[in-house]
Amino acid sequence: MTANASSTPPVSTSPLPLHAVVADDFNAVNRTIVEQLNSRVPLVATISQYIIESGGKRLRPLLVLLAARALGYDGDKHIALATLIEFMHTSTLLHDDVVDESHLRRGKQTANDSWGNAPSVLVGDFLYSRSFQMMVDVGSMRIMAILSAATCVIAEGEVQQLTNIGNPDISEADYFETIQGKTAMLFEASSHSGAVLAEASPEQERALQYYGRYLGLAFQLIDDLLDYQGDANAMGKNVGDDLTEGKPTLPLIHAMEKGTPEQAKLIRQAIRKGGLEQLDAVMDIVNATGALTYTRARAEEMADKALAQLDALPASPYRDTMAKLARLAVERKT
Structure with a gap:
């Protein structure tokens, strides 16, 4: 699998229905992705092209576009901001996938499975670096402060998850x-x-x-629920992957508490x-203790809290789409 950077094929520019209200912006983000992948x-x-085209919903850049437009922004820097956030996400x-030794993401081979761990890590580093280059172009010190702080928190979260693996004493908090x-x-x-x-x-x-x-x-929360309730073909990964990796997610934490x-x-x-040797037995306990129902209820609680925040915005199709996105968070099957 090789390609010349100068002849990189365009990223798909067909927005999902959820993106319709910002379709032009979303297509501009896709074009910017292609331009910025040049190396x-x-x-x-x-x-980079492989992982970016692997079927994700592009929800994080969508949030940038919707938030800016919902507040009447009429410039063009939201395109670069949305693109760089997609690069940050892709790098993670x-x-x-390297850390988890994953072989499948969204129904496709992972990049590390196709090219190896070292190239995947280094290309992830490239995408992070490119995102910070673009951050400078956006020209806002406040935005740079928000995103640079976020990268530290994300890295800490990933390390924290790694240290939690194989530890059944993790609390819900x-x-x-x-x-x-x-x-x-x-x-x-x-x-x-x-x-x-x-x-x-403010x-x-x-x-x-x-x-x-x-x-x-x-x-x-719904991702963690679907790991015990979802359809492998629809999700593009195997049911029980979290248990395979020894991850103590909320369904297991609640089942241990109530069982x-x-x-x-x-x-x-x-x-x-x-x-997966004990997957069937674990599934029986998860179902018997109502752990999946509890996890869904917590997800719905978070979605309701997200919806409540939208009262601060003026009525618009952008706010309506953000409300739909909050409902989608808990209604989805993948």
């Missing part, structure tokens, strides 16, 4: 702290930076910051050992 090293463009995916860092932080930074770009009022800026945070938490001592002991052993 004198062909493998950089090849791997490349690094995550520990779990939420971890997913706030590794997932919700970039959602939060996306909507927050879009608000700053649009020169939001109330609106805070509302959009927290909208992104709660939305990100809702998405991660019998024997049930808690079995789950604790499964987390410590990893693998």
